[in-house]
Amino acid sequence: MEFRAEKDSIGVKNVPENVYYGVQSLRAAENFRITGLFIHPEIINSLAYIKKASAMTNSEIGVLDKRIAYAIIKACDEILEGKLHGEFIVDPIQGGAGTSLNMNANEVIANRAIEILGGEKGDYSIVHPNDHVNYGQSTNDVIPTAGKMTSLKLLNNLERELNRLYDAFCEKAEEFDHVIKMGRTQMQDAVPIRLGQEFRAYSVAVKRDIKRIQKVKVEMKELNMGGTAVGTGINADTDYLKKIVPNLSKICGMDLVQADDLIDATQNVDPFVSVSGAVKACAVTLSKIANDLRLMSSGPRTGFGEINLPAKQNGSSIMPGKVNPVIPEVVNQVAFNIIGNDVTITMAAEAGQLELNAFEPIIFYNLFQSIDTLAYAVDTFIDNCVKGITANEDRCRELVENSVGIITAICPHVGYAVASRIAKEAISTGESVRTLILRDGLLNDEELKTILDPVNLTQPGISGKNLLKKEQ
Template identity: 45%
Template sequence: MNFRVEKDLLGEKEVEASSYFGINTERALENFNLQNKTINLNLVKEIALIKKAAALVNKDLGELKIEKADAIIKASEEVIGGKFDNQFKLSAFQGGAGTSTNMNVNEVIANRAIEILGGEKGNYSLVHPLNDVNMSQSTNDVYPTALRIAAIRRIRKLSSCLSDLQEELQVKENDFSDILKLGRTQLMDALPMMVGQGFGAYAKAIARDRWRIYKVEERLREINIGGTAIGTGLNATNKFIYKITDVLQDLTGLGIARSDYPMDVTQNCDVFVEVSGLLKSLACNLLKISNDLRLLNSGPFGGIGEIILPKVQAGSTIMPGKVNPVIAEMVAQVSMRVISNDTAITMASSSGQLELNAFTPLIAECLLESLELLERTVTLFREKCINGIKVNEENCKKNLENSTALVTALVHYIGYDKASELAKKALKNHKTIREILYEEKILPKEKIDEIINPYQLTKPGIPGK
């Protein structure tokens, strides 16, 4: 294996000759050798986009020679396109507020630009990772800006996926609008309802999540690029600061804007907590819905068994014929992960000190993971679970008729105490409420049938009137 020697503040170090990253990344690989998840490539590509924007601006301002700037721009585009994904191996969890990630991108772009200019990797006299690729920038304005752009892109995709899920739930609301079932409170028999009404309630919850997540993009549009190290803009000219925001708007197609107080955006991460909080709200709804579906699907003979979830894979290595609600279980686990990510983001954001938050890598990893997981999970939930749900109408009817739920309709006519007495009698004698009412002859048979008509009991008003 061939090596090249590079040096930095701490001394010299060998770097594999074929590597596009350099000494800073090499040290970080050793220092953060956690052998776990690597840095999010969507974040890497947004950092590379900022490097391209900076090179375009510095070229326009005459700060970078045309040939050098063009090489940096081309190298940045290649990173954005995924050509060098294997060069970004750093752990997602790293000290330095993201400096190692920024340097990883700087070095890969610099060494690729050197190649484009005909030089050999490591010859930083041609293109320097800091002097040229990182010109007029700091990790502390590049990293938060890249994270905001990456988050906005994922938010838009997630919002679209939620819209599709909401629509599918509304389809089920309509499809099952005339099928009666037993409603339950605290897992105990309650009142009759339509199967479709349950799906309508789910659709309303997801609609709220979709709208909240769609709107929260606005919070992320304010960027601090040009603020450099602490937000004062040292080493970045006013022309650069204004131009790079315009260029990023053009490159991303997003409505991002320069912060009027970059120091705020540099040190305060509460916006990420706000976004994560809304993702947690979505996770709570998905967890509740998925657990409801598992309960209603339970059985098929020893449980509730009122709905039938699509069968997607065999469920047991020892029990032949068993099929588990694996998609709903996956949704529940992802939801739990998002909720735990929100806790990490909250702690990391509140742990920032003075002019910088050193824990932005944790915020970035957790936020982007939550967004990416939810986007894919919502799609799979819709395609592999919600879309194929069927109703076991026989079980729905049996559970409703065998319950004491219908007795509630009589309260207006015979009072709560008498209704309770009838319910107790029905349970003791293993009879339906209808059978007990016929036997007791408290009301005429025609009136009884009119009052305990389950279809009336799913609507507002007093049944039989």
């Protein structure tokens, strides 16, 4: 392998001749062997947009040679086409507040720009990573901006998946609206509910999560770009400061704005905590729904057996025919991981000091993972579980009719004391509530039929003492 010698403030180091990264990227790759993973491709694209917008702006205001700006812009466009991503070699978790990642971008773009201008990689007299690619910038405004742009892109994908899930639950709510089943509180029989009502409630919960996601996206659109090192804008031209965010917004197609206070936006990363909180809340919602589906489908013969989940794969290496609720289970596990990520993000945000938070790399690593995995989990949840759910209507009705829970609907007609006596006897003898009510002549068969009608059992305003009068 041939090498080229590159020099930085630490000293001289040999870099493989054919690579586009440089000495600072290589040092970081050697120093931070942490996850063994690659940088998220979307933050690479975000950095390319930032460097492109900066070159355009600096050229526009006359502080960067147009020929150099052209080469930088062309190199950035190649990255946005998916090229050169393999040249980003730094670990997602790194010390230095993201300087390694910023320099990795600067070096890759500089070396490609050098080639475009006819030079050889490493000849930074043609295009310099710091003096040209990073002109008017700092890691401390570039990296937070890239993090917010990436979060926006990933949140857009998550929102699309959540809207699909909302629609799927709405369809099931309609399909199951006529299916009467037993509602349960604290895992005990409560009062009847329609299966469609349960799925309608799931759709409402998902819609609430969508609204939370939409709200935190607004915070991700506010950038500290132009603030450079600590938010004061040192080394940035005043015209650059005015134009960089509008130019960036234009080329990436996002509705981005510059923060009112660049120092605050550089010091504080609480907007990322807000995003993590919204993602966590959504994960909790979906995990609870997954729990419900596992319970309602349990059995199938010895459990609730109220619904059937699609059979996706064998469930055991030893028990023939066993099928497990693997899709809800993976949703649960994704939620557990997201909750842990949220703790990390919270602690990293709290640990910032004075003019900068140095822990954005771990924030981004965990946040991007949370958003991505939740979107992937929602995708498989919809297509491999929710859409294929069917109801066991006879089983649902059987559980209602054999449950003591229906005594609640009868209580207004016979009184609480009598209803309690009937409930206790039904539990101790195994007789149905209907049988005992008829035996004691408390209500006749027609009256019970009216009271225990599925609609009357599951909607307000048409039950209680006046129900029988209305029927008459």
